[in-house]
Amino acid sequence: MLSPRVLRSASSFMCRRFSTGQMCLQGKAPDMAEGNTFLLVSNVRNRLREIVGASTNWKDHQQALAERTSLSQYLAQSQEELPAKTMKDSAIEAHLPLGTQPALREKYLNYHNSVRFGRILEDLDSLAVLICYSHTWNKELKRSPLSIVTALVDKIDMRKNIIYPDCDIKFTGHVTWVGKTSIEAKMHMSQYHDGAYSDVLDATFVMVARDPENKRAAFINPLTLESPEEEAIFQQGEINKKRRVELSTASLLKVAPTAEERTLIHNLFLNTLDTRTVSFRGRILPPNSVWMEDAKMKGLEICHPQERNIFNRIFGGFLMRKAYELGWANACAFAGSRPTLVAVDDIVFRKPVEIGSLLLLSSQVCYTEGMHIQVRVHTEVLDPLTRQHSTTNVFHFTFRAEKDIPAVVPQSYGESMLYLDGKRHFDETIRSQG
Numbered sequence: 001m002l003s004p005r006v007l008r009s010a011s012s013f014m015c016r017r018f019s020t021g022q023m024c025l026q027g028k029a030p031d032m033a034e035g036n037t038f039l040l041v042s043n044v045r046n047r048l049r050e051i052v053g054a055s056t057n058w059k060d061h062q063q064a065l066a067e068r069t070s071l072s073q074y075l076a077q078s079q080e081e082l083p084a085k086t087m088k089d090s091a092i093e094a095h096l097p098l099g100t101q102p103a104l105r106e107k108y109l110n111y112h113n114s115v116r117f118g119r120i121l122e123d124l125d126s127l128a129v130l131i132c133y134s135h136t137w138n139k140e141l142k143r144s145p146l147s148i149v150t151a152l153v154d155k156i157d158m159r160k161n162i163i164y165p166d167c168d169i170k171f172t173g174h175v176t177w178v179g180k181t182s183i184e185a186k187m188h189m190s191q192y193h194d195g196a197y198s199d200v201l202d203a204t205f206v207m208v209a210r211d212p213e214n215k216r217a218a219f220i221n222p223l224t225l226e227s228p229e230e231e232a233i234f235q236q237g238e239i240n241k242k243r244r245v246e247l248s249t250a251s252l253l254k255v256a257p258t259a260e261e262r263t264l265i266h267n268l269f270l271n272t273l274d275t276r277t278v279s280f281r282g283r284i285l286p287p288n289s290v291w292m293e294d295a296k297m298k299g300l301e302i303c304h305p306q307e308r309n310i311f312n313r314i315f316g317g318f319l320m321r322k323a324y325e326l327g328w329a330n331a332c333a334f335a336g337s338r339p340t341l342v343a344v345d346d347i348v349f350r351k352p353v354e355i356g357s358l359l360l361l362s363s364q365v366c367y368t369e370g371m372h373i374q375v376r377v378h379t380e381v382l383d384p385l386t387r388q389h390s391t392t393n394v395f396h397f398t399f400r401a402e403k404d405i406p407a408v409v410p411q412s413y414g415e416s417m418l419y420l421d422g423k424r425h426f427d428e429t430i431r432s433q434g
Contacts, residue, residue: 001172001173001174001176001186001187001188001202001233002087002088002091002174002229002230002233027098027099027164027166027167027168027192027193028099028100028167028168028192029097029099029100029168029170029192029197038093038094038095039092039093039094039095040094040095040096040097041094041095041096041123041126041127041169041171042096042104044094044123044126044127044130045126045310047130048126048129048130048133048310049310051130051133051137051143051144052068052143052144052147052310052311053067053068053142053143054310054311068143068145068147068212068213069212069213070212071143071144071145071212072145072211072212072213073145074138074141074145075145075146075211075212075218075219076218076219077219078219079180079219079220079221079222081219082219082220082221082222083221084221084222084223084224085135085136085175085221085222085223085224086223086224086226087174087175087176087223087225087226087230087233088174088226089134089135089175090131090132090134090135090174090175090185091134091172091173091174092127092130092131092134092171092172092173092174093170093171093172094123094127094170094171094172095168095169095170095171096108096123096168096169096170096171097168097169098115098164098165098166098167098168098169099166099167099168099192100168102166105165105166107119108165109165110165112338113165114162114163114164114165115163115164115165116321117163117324117328117341118320118321118322118324118325119321120163120189120201121317121320121321121324121344122315122317122318122320122321123171123317124156124171124187124189124203124205124317125150125205125315125316125317125320126317127171127173127187128150128173128185128187128203128205128207129148129149129150129207131173131174131175131185131187132148132175132183132185132207132209132220133146133148134175135175135178135183135220135221135223136148136209136220136221145211145212145218146209146210146211146212146218146220147209147210147211147212147213147214147218147311148183148207148208148209148210149207149208149210149214149311149316149349149352150205150206150207150316150349151182151206151207151208151348151349152205152206152244152346152347152348152349153203153204153205153206153320153344153345153346153347154184154204154205154206154240154244154345154346155202155203155204155343155344155345155346155432156201156202156203156204156343156344156345157201157202157203157343157432157433158200158201158340158341158342158343159198159199159200159201159202160198160199160200161340161341163191163200164191164193167191167192167193168191168192169189169190169191169192169200170189170190170191170192170197171187171188171189172187172188172190173185173186173187173188173203174186175223176204176233176234176236176237177223177233177234177236177237177238177240177241178220178221178222178223179241180219180220181208181209181210181217181218181219181220182206182207182208182209182220183206183207183208183209183220184204184205184206184207184237184240184241185204185205185206185207186202186203186204186205186233187202187203187204187205188201188202188203189201189202189203204240214311214352247346252417252420252421257417257420261420261423264420264423265410265416265419265420268409268410268416268419271286271409272284272285272286272409272411283411285409286407286409288406288407289406289407289408289409290334290365290406290407290408290409291408291409291411292364292365292366292408292409292410292411292415292418292419293411293415295330295334295364295365295408296330296362296363296364296365297326297329297330297333297362297363298326298360298361298362298363299322299326299360299361299362299363300358300359300360300361301322301358301359301361302358302359303353303354303355303356303357303358303359304355305355308355312355313352313353313354313355314352314353314354314355314357314359316349319349319353319359319379319392319393320347320395322359322361323347323361323363323377323379323393323395324341324344324377324395324397326361326363326377327363327375327377327395327397327399328341328397328399329363330363330364330365330375330377331365331373331375331397331399331401334365334373334405334406334408335373335399335401335402335403335405336405337401337402337403338402339373339399339400339401339402340399340400341397341398341399342372342398342399342400342429342433343397343398343429343432343433344395344396344397344398345396345398345425345428345429346394346396346425347393347394347395347396348393348394349392349393350391350392350393350394351381351390351391351392352392353381353392354381357381357382357383358381358382358383358384359379359380359381359382359392360379360380360381360382360389361377361378361379362377362378362379362380363375363376363377364376364377364378364418365408366408366418366419366421366422367408367419367422367423367425367426368405368406368407368408369426370404370405371400371401371402371403371404371405372398372399372400372401372426373398373399373400373401373405374396374397374398374399374422374423374425374426375396375397375398375399376394376395376396376397376418376421376422376425377393377394377395377396377397378391378393378394378395379391379392379393379394379395380392396422396425398425398426398429
């Protein structure tokens with residue numbers, strides 16, 4: 001990401017700095033004091049509604065979206081028609097003043113006197129969309145003809161385990177890579193504590209631009225690179241894209257496991273055989289282990305209009321929050337202690353969730369190593385009339401427990417593939433953080 005100095009000078013709503021030497025209370029950042037100008041996280045979704053012309057009223061909201069069809073005339077027919085933008089054009093700083101404004105804490109506070117990470121996921125999703133709209137904004141139009149939606153969450157790496165519920169939080173971010181119709185946005189979250197900001201997490205989201213009716217892809221502004229630092233950032237975006245293609249190509253849903261992986265699964269199988277019988281059916285659970293079948297948890301959500309996004313579908317941040325909370329509960333029950341989040345990666349939005357849907361969530365502990373737990377949450381929509389199931393999202397979370405945990409052991413071939421997929425995600429997380 002761009003340096004904090006560049007980010008501070010990039011956005012029109014950046015806050016005025018207090019003079020050095022001015023004291024503040026612990027948890028209350030000087031740049032969030034009353035009288036300073038800054039964007040509140042709580043206002044991000046309101047700004048998005050203004051950009052696309054959506055309404056907070058359910059009835060008016062539907063009408064406003066129907067009227068967006070006329071904006072198709074403003075779509076570019078090629079990327080070359082659009083003016084190039086810089087990383088500074090999309091740079092945003094948003095504040096969550098949990099220390100300065102105590103009334104906000106109730107929404108974010110959890111039972112353990114920390115911050116609900118599911119709420120942070122919602123804020124990151126909204127902020128990523130606003131960053132991308134900042135990159136594509138045409139000041140000559142009152143509303144944007146683009147429908148920008150989340151395609152995937154590439155990675156969220158935690159830099160610290162504790163998020164204080166009474167200390168101010170700051171988000172910064174900007175566009176780091178663009179294709180013809182897709183955008184990568186990186187965000188950084190920090191928290192003010194003991195007189196200084198400290199890193200909390202780094203997040204990378206990939207968004208796609210579509211037409212006003214969200215039916216086909218739409219071109220976005222190209223990106224101009226202004227320094228070697230920005231060239232390096234853009235190149236990392238290219239590397240990320242290449243890595244995602246390679247992972248998709250090597251998916252266990254498409255190709256067989258590697259020789260090493262096949263050996264691992266066979267050894268797991270041999271460790272569960274009953275040596276007293278000469279049979280492939282007699283299976284015994286090894287010591288300090290849990291069958292994968294016994295390490296799952298399920299949930300159901302009825303998708304009400306309250307959780308809609310600016311395009312009249314269920315808000316992606318809401319889906320992430322619900323999946324995270326189920327995954328956390330699954331890891332907590334499995335470990336017998338409160339786990340901490342290490343990373344989120346490879347969240348794919350395969351299909352939008354319509355209002356009124358029945359959303360089924362299934363969480364599975366699919367891999368364990370030492371004190372780490374890899375959890376996969378699969379979400380699907382059930383049509384109660386046709387009884388058809390359609391996958392909408394797959395989420396991957398890495399947690400760390402307070403002590404060594406049991407090993408999770410697959411029995412069927414399908415569970416073995418889940419085990420290997422979980423191991424791949426865990427190994428990638430450890431590699432990227434190393």
